[in-house]
Amino acid sequence: IDHWKGSTHALKGVGCVECHQAAHEDVDAFDHYGATIATIVTPKDCGRCHKTETAEFLASHHAKAGNILASLDNFLAETVEGSRVPFNPHSKTPGMDVDMVNGMASVNVGCKQCHGSKVALEGTDGSLITVDQLKPDKDGIPTSLEALALVKKDSNGRPVLHDSSWPNTGIGRLNLDGSRGSCSACHSRHDFSPRRARQPENCGKCHLGPDHPQKEIYEESKHGVAFRDLKEHMNLDAHDWVLGQDYTQAPTCATCHMSGHSRNGGRVTHDPGERISWTNRPPVSIVMDTDINGVVIKETDPVERQKLTVSSWQDKRQTMKDVCLHCHTQNYVNAFYKQYDDFIVNYNEKFAKPGTKIMTALKENELITKTEFDEEIEWTWFYLWHHEGRRARHGASMMAPDYAHWHGMYEVAERFYQELIPQAREIAHHAEEDGKADQAKAVLTLIDDILARPEHEWFESAKKLADAGQASLTPEGAASAVQVNAAAKADGDAKPDDSADNTTTTPDKPADSSADKEEKPE
Incomplete structure (x- = not known):
């Protein structure tokens, strides 16, 4: 009361x-x-x-x-x-039945x-x-x-x-x-305070932690630093709270994703997806083209995709850019989005899509069971995309370099090279011993094809030279291994990798829907 x-x-x-x-x-x-x-x-x-x-x-x-x-x-x-x-x-709990x-x-x-x-x-x-x-x-x-x-x-x-x-x-x-x-x-009963709803701590009840640390990412960013310093000047109790009119000091979660601003006539939205151009929730990020029901479209055929699209990712991005342009120039905003897109595409293509292919191959060849989390590699893969991969992508989306790199892509790479690949190979080798030679070969060939690609060349080449006693797995050794391998290719000693998947996902070419098998209906 x-x-x-x-x-x-x-x-x-x-x-x-x-x-x-x-x-x-x-x-x-x-x-x-x-x-x-x-x-x-x-x-x-x-x-x-x-x-x-x-x-x-x-x-x-x-x-x-x-x-x-x-x-x-x-x-x-x-x-x-x-x-x-x-x-x-297992036993009695003292003092309680x-x-x-x-x-x-x-x-x-x-x-x-x-x-x-x-x-x-x-x-x-x-x-x-x-x-x-x-x-x-x-x-x-x-x-x-x-x-x-x-x-x-x-x-x-x-x-x-x-x-x-x-x-x-x-x-x-x-x-x-x-x-x-x-x-x-969001609107906590029974005072339903607009001031509280507009502050990042309100969103932080759910948007925090190892798999979606948006609150921590925001706090690391320049936006979060400015908010903490200038909070008392942001007119948080204003009736309309319009960016560019009631305040200009710093954005909160609500500012960017929901609140009104002077460029859109102060229109507030209660659909935060209106301004998001990538979904970073699934293993492989997907651009946010949505259908008549607001569901993210996973259709890969361009013609069919266009038929289904009611709200495009480009429209959503422009809606977000309209917020950014209150404080930043057009070139600045465009350059940020170029960095962000490049980051997401790199994550998708170097780790997420290959990881998805490996996990799919293990299941399709019945080298692991259909039950989730009953094998070590399933935990490894889950950590890679659900925790480290999301941290990286969300860090890039909100300008938090430590989450993008050290808490993100560094841990993604470590998990991929030091756990996922060795575990997948071990499973395949055990399958060979159990008489599943064809199934094991399919998985091992896939792994070899993935690691033969240029983006993974440092790892496989350096490892082979290290095994031969010619180099160490240091940055210098890895670079030397790549140079040696490149020279060998130039001499005609290496064959091109025709079997590898050389497709690239960009906002103009949506991610393969098969990469999103873990993602449930939106």
């Missing part, structure tokens, strides 16, 4: 009931001192007053964040870190708190009742009488929310009324 008293809602006469009001037919409705209300406020509720903002949000990737519930990341939390079924404890261990604890407390839970009610038969069972209509009213009849209520007549799904303010939460998301993920 005290938080609400200081809010714009309170000043405008918007009270508790205006947000929490529910229809009698709502599955989670209950009587509260004569008013019919529900505990959870969904985007469908917020949309009664904030129609434009809600529509933009529901079209965004934020609203789809709950799709992680079927992803590789979620498999880690549900199965590898925990268990999808309760299990017996633990009959069974809830193996879903990690995903409930971790993944779902950012990505969103599937809100569930307790059933009288012990079942969980979610949007799947309720089948709500367009107004959010459940249509399944059978599911409604099973809803458990407490002594006050309130439907009982299952503690695995609530409390939760994950931004892609799957609500009982069929809507997706939680506005309070």
Whole structure:
């Protein structure tokens, strides 16, 4: 209540009931001192007053964040870190009675708190009742009488929310009324402070850590340094907060990705994807051409791709450039994007695509199982693209050199050369010993073809010379090895590598969709 008293809602006469009001037919409705209300406020509720903002949000990737519930990341939390079924404890816990261990604890407390839970009610038969069972209509009213009849209520007549799904303010939460998301993920209840929503710490609840350290990257960048120094001069409490009018000192996450500015008439967007030209989430980065549903297009045929594209990556980039141009010249902005594109293409072509090919070959030749994370190389590959690869790409996207290099590409390269390649070769050699000569040869040939390419020549050539006692794997030795190999080629002693994949991904030529097999639907 005290938080609400200081809010714009309170000043405008918007009270508790205006947000929490529910229809009698709502599955989670209950009587509260004569008013019919529900505990959870969904985007469908917020949309009664904030129609434009809600529509933009529901079209965004934020609203789809709950799709992680079927992803590789979620498999880690549900199965590898925990268990999808309760299990017996190893021994007694002093001072507490633990009959069974809830193996879903990690995903409930971790993944779902950012990505969103599937809100569930307790059933009288012990079942969980979610949007799947309720089948709500367009107004959010459940249509399944059978599911409604099973809803458990407490002594006050309130439907009982299952503690695995609530409390939760994950931004892609799957609500009982069929809507997706939680506005309070960014607009914290109950003061809904614009000042807080505009600051990087707000985004940092989810956008931080080893696999997506945007908050740490921002803090390292010139933008973040300027914000910390000039924060008190940025008019964060302004009603509209328009870049170029209300402030010019520094950008925050909101400035670049969502807030209005003087070049677009102060138009705010609640779809941060409107200004992003690359998606760096999958193993191989893809340009952000999106279809009518806002889904990233993975079609590689240029003609078909153009037919599907409703919003191109070029349009999105220009929308972001319009923000940049408040402080920087056109040449400066264009040069930054050239550096960024070159960085992403280098990551894609030198490490991500070859790594994807190796992992695909191992699975297709049945040298590793289809189960994820049951072999060491799957952890290696996951670290390479999901942690180090993302850190590198995000570091480049927001001008954080340490994350781009030392926390990024350096670790990508080390993981590729010192772990992924040796582990893949070892698996193939073991397969040979087990009588799978053809399958092993297919993988080893692929690895040899990859390492025969010029960008990997330093590694393979230097290693061969080192094995022969002619050079060491120092920078000087590696350079010498490349020079020796180049001289041999000039003398006609080396054959060109016709079998290697010499394609290059640029923003004008989208990444091969096969490289994105780990990525789940957006």
